[in-house]
Amino acid sequence: MYKTILSHIGKYKKQAILSPLTIVGEVAMEVLIPAVMALIIDNGIKKGDIGYVAKMGGLMVLMSIFSLCFGALAARFSAVAAMGFAKNLRSALFHKVQDFSFSNVDKFSTASLTTRLTTDVTNIQNAFMMFVRMAFRSPIMLICATCMAIRQNAKLSLVFLFAIPVLGGSVLFIISKAHPRFEKMLRQYDSMNGKIQENLIGIRVVKAFAREEHEKKRFEENTTAVRLAQVSAEKLVIMGMPIMQLVMYMSIAAILYFGGHMAVDGDIATGELSSFIMYVGQILMSLMMLSMLFIMFVVSRASLQRVYEVLQEEPSIKDAENAEVSAEDGSVVFDNVSFSYYDDMKNLALEKINLRIASGETIGIIGGTGSSKTSLVQLIPRLYDATDGRVIVGGHDVKEYSLETLRDQVAMVLQKNVLFSGTIKDNLRWGDENATDEEIIEACKSACAHDFIMGFPNGYDTDLGQGGVNVSGGQKQRLCIARALLKKPKIIILDDSTSAVDTATDSSIRKAFREKLADTTTIIIAQRISSVMDADRIIVMDGGRITDIGTHDELMQKSEIYREVYDSQQKGADE
Structure with missing residues (x-):
């Protein structure tokens, strides 16, 4: 010692x-x-x-x-x-x-x-x-x-x-x-x-x-x-x-x-x-x-x-030695994946997950609180490692990548949005420190953030204060989305990251994603079915397992959980 x-x-x-x-x-x-x-x-x-x-x-x-x-x-x-x-x-x-x-x-x-x-x-x-x-x-x-x-x-x-x-x-x-x-x-x-x-x-x-x-x-x-x-x-x-x-x-x-x-x-x-x-x-x-x-x-x-x-203390996740692989595309494969936060196979957060996501596909994930939606997507950029099974990104096991290479290919907007002291522009350049002003503005327009930023006296040079205290929850979410877009990733993960914005803004963001990120694999975790109903496929999770996969119309026919969630939200909207 x-x-x-x-x-x-x-x-x-x-x-x-x-x-x-x-x-x-x-x-x-x-x-x-x-x-x-x-x-x-x-x-x-x-x-x-x-x-x-x-x-x-x-x-x-x-x-x-x-x-x-x-x-x-x-x-x-x-x-x-x-x-x-x-x-x-x-x-x-x-x-x-x-x-x-x-x-x-x-x-x-x-x-x-x-x-x-x-x-x-x-x-x-x-x-x-x-x-x-x-x-x-x-x-x-x-x-x-x-x-x-x-x-x-x-x-x-x-x-x-x-x-x-x-x-x-x-x-x-x-x-x-x-x-x-x-x-x-x-x-x-x-x-x-x-x-x-x-x-x-x-x-x-x-x-x-x-x-x-x-x-x-x-x-x-x-x-x-x-x-x-x-x-x-x-x-x-x-x-x-x-x-x-x-x-x-x-x-x-x-x-x-x-x-x-x-x-x-x-x-x-x-x-x-x-x-x-x-x-x-x-x-x-x-x-x-x-x-x-x-x-x-x-x-x-x-x-x-x-x-x-x-x-x-040894980091539980380490770079692969002499790793030179890079993602060939934005495909993601979960091969018989199980995961426990305690490395205990008797206390699993995810169990026997088998899933294939094609490059450029838009995937929605729906499930109740505690169904391990976030746990699932956190395995993609290796924020945690699978306890059993393999996670394959871009044709390679995630453990074959260097962490920097893998995480450069995957942009994740976390459930808890975090901004840092400094200007809006400083925070956005976390996505790409060499981004031009034009690229920053374009990303913010895609995230529906440009208009409210220009409403500040200093625009993109506005100081956010510690933790972004000078912006609302919805504004913070949109800035975090813009920051992720600047990475130009092959895979982008939105973990309930439009929950604080109105449905119109949510729709505008999804429209921008379809038009400008057609080749990017998009994974959206949401509580509102309206946020994922136009996805290529929707995954329904319950108790750490995938219970159903399909389009909105298919799930309305075969998934009782999905239908119950849709009906409850539709009823609430009608009332």
Whole structure:
């Protein structure tokens, strides 16, 4: 896990190495300063040698300046390395998520992935910055200061035998208890982020139903859960500092007591005692920093595991190796296809689907809610893979294509219409980034979107806002259809994508499709029979199976399900 995470240091490895090197210089100066101070007291002040005091005092000032410079460089190098490391890690996570299939994203959830890209990476960044400094500074300082303290007076150094076990024991206790609490805290963060995301996306619905107070209460409950989980985890960690300070001050008090008696008895010089106390402070501070480093490791370990899970997740859908095939036409074949969202043949969404669609054919799909209409068409561009059987597009198994090639040949207007921040023109060019203005206008006319776009003050340069909040549901659907048309695909799939437009507009869109996409295979999922009744063939689905296939007139004769749907809609229209 650690090797995988640390491999993303990348070009910031230089700063990560320079930081501990400059720390060595900083520590060397700090360790030598108490020794120089002892010489000033014992050889200069006691003997009244002002010249010696001035000379050694100047040396101390110079050493302090060098220590400051080395410390500043170490801080800069560690900060640059940590921020660069976090940037690379976030980029790696984002790129990994972009390669995920729908099933991979379903496994983690959007809110959890957001937390991992933000909070978890920040935790790792802070731990890394502390590590590249303290993991080198503290041991070096501990060893050097201990050697100097023993050199000054070995007897007084026995005080450390008390301090080290107490500090070590407290750190082990905190490590063993804190890790599961931090894991729970991060799960609460996931839940809170999910609620925030859901609320902001659906803010118009919240206001339409006057549910602001309800949402405020829910948010308070979520933030309270996060606070309680955070308090539970942090209260163990904050115990560490008082324990460390208690041990440190007790050690200094013991040294002052025993060292004072030794100074009175003449067993230790005043300067040596002063420098020894400074070394004790350095030793205990190093022990404290090492303890904090271990605690920080515990805090970040949960985040490390969560980030590692994403990096190690294998996309369930992969490109075929050395794939060079391209679609010969827009034909689609389902060969004994079964599909489960859980890879469980006992829990199938689609069962034994056998279907042949000719290139250029217009196919309508009708069925009740939950009949797996969307599941069926999502197998064509490999948004999911069939659990059993084969899906053949343009004469080749979909698994023989590279994903980019396959999805360039298939344009799909999803059930949930998604637009992005930017202008209308920017969003439309997702279909073809090199599309000319004339091609964009032509696609929008086919999707019955040109007129309402020109009604905006800035026309095609109108900013849509986040998620396309500045257009209605029907307008959003028509823009998504235009975006798909710009791909000039061999197969276009409309997944209930005219549900928010009026019947006249729906009819105009279908007319444009017949005239301008005569050679394109068109698959239309719809709830309204009027949207598919002029299709070449209509598929009736129920319970994940195809129950009937035929034209409108044929299905009216032989399909009870189709006839019931038609009669109910016709009756509703008459009323």
